[in-house]
Amino acid sequence: MKFDTAYCLSLNEKLSIYDVRDLNFDETAAFDSDKDSFLCPNDECRAAFDTGNSLSTFNAKNVNYLRTPHFKNKTSTRHIDGCRYASTHKAATGENDDEREEHFPSEFVLTRRQYERKTLVAGINGNLLQTPTKTPSNPVASPHVANDTTPDKTSVFAHPVECYVSNIDDKDKLKSMPLKIGDHTATYWTFFKKIEYLQDNKGLIYWGKIKEIKDYTSSFRIDFEKKVWLDKKPYSVNVYLSKKLIDNYRKRKAFLEQIKAAVDSERPLYCFFYGVTPELKQVPSKKNPEQTFGVFSANIENLDHLIIREAPGAESV
Template sequence: MKFDTAYSLSLDDKLSIYEVRELNFDETVDFDSDQDSFLCPNDACRAAFDTGNALSTFNAKNVNYLRTPHFKNKTTTRHIDGCRYASTHKTATGESDDDREENFPSEWVLTRRQYPRKPALTGVDASVPQDPAKVPSNRTTTSHGTNDSSPDKTSVFAHPVECFVSNIDDKDKLKRMPLKIGEHTATYWTFFKKIEYLQDNKGLIYWGKIKEIKDYTSSFRIDFEKKVWLNKKPYSVNVYLSKKLIENYRKRKAFLEQIKAAVDSERALYCFFYGVTPELKQVPSKKNPEQTFGVFSANIENLDHLIIREAPGVQ
């Protein structure tokens, strides 16, 4: 059985698998999921066993992934009777339980969550908790409540994107599931807008198939395959990623690894972004700088709010 949330022993808190991925790639924090222990998110179940009763992670450290990241039981993981994380059955439709994200956050929080570590224990080996049977402290977080259910909120863009992509064949579900971003609430289907329809509304998550990624060594431009029609004329669409933006990014190494691989990739890749809306601009022609041509373009302002990935089925 796969699930989205687990208790992190090193952070003394419940984390989603997407938050674990964020921490693994964040160069400003000291975190390695391989060195942590993840336990059952059910407080009562976790309290019944010692800290060796751990879970494993799937796609927690892969920069690019095709199957949904998750926590899962090891063959040795035990649960109390009645714990909903004890099930090992496959989905009712017979699909692999790696194929779909079922934990839809109802809110995407634009402010990044902080992860304070629990205080070091004086005179005690910090890797051994004083009382492993206790439930986690009632620390207030922006993402999780005190029960074992999946989080209603997330600050990681990859989570709602995975919900959309992995459920793209179930449009009725996407049209039912609510999502709040900032002060606006709509459905997943409404918030995710194809790039060619970006004029319909601002403040949405725009996405589209990538035509080409221009590598300018220290900056990049992502060109989309689809064009925007305005006054019966087609215009190209692109987004620009500046040198300063990339150099100051806390996940710089992982991002450069991903985008450089994408530049040379022959696979169909898609870009999802939020926070800016490409607008029609006049840019000088390379062949004749005195002439200009129109293009819908935007400068990305936050790399946490941009994703490049494969997305089967989202044509």
């Protein structure tokens, strides 16, 4: 069985797998998921066992992943009777159930989540107390409550993007799932807009297949394959990532590793971004600086809201 949320022992709170990925690459955070322990998100189930009854993570530290990241039970993981996170069959602990992201957050929060390490108190037997909840008198789960489920909000851009990409062939599902960003509420299908239709509406998540990534050593330009048509004329589309933006990014090393690999990649890659809308600009010609040509372009303002990745099935959309 795969699931999106688990209790993090070192932070003493529940994190999504996308929170964990975000922290792993954050150079300002002392965090390593391989050295941490992740436990059942069900409070009563977790309290019934010691901290050695942990879960494993899938794709928590891969900069570029092809399959949906998640937590999963180990073969040794135990749950109380009735816990909805218990595996019901052996195949549930395998890798055959990670093709789609099923936990759709209904809100993408633009302010990044802050994490505060809390002091954990040692119990009588020396084990760390996991939560202030009481250990149940018998190992039977009570009906789960809201805080036992996947968080309805996320501040990690990769989460809604994965929901869209992994379900890209299910148009009806994407049209039925709501998403709120700022004051704007729509469906996932509406919020994700192909780059060639960026004139339809502002404030959306734009995406498209990458034609080329220009590597200027300390800065980059992402050129999209599709063009925007305006007044019966085609215009190229690109986004620019400045040196200052990259140098000040809290996940700089991981980002540079990712984009440099993308520059040399022969596989089809896609770029998703939020926060800016490319607009028509006149750019001087290299051959003749006195002449200009039109291009839809934007300077990315927040690298937390940009992703370069593969997107199987995107060509058929």
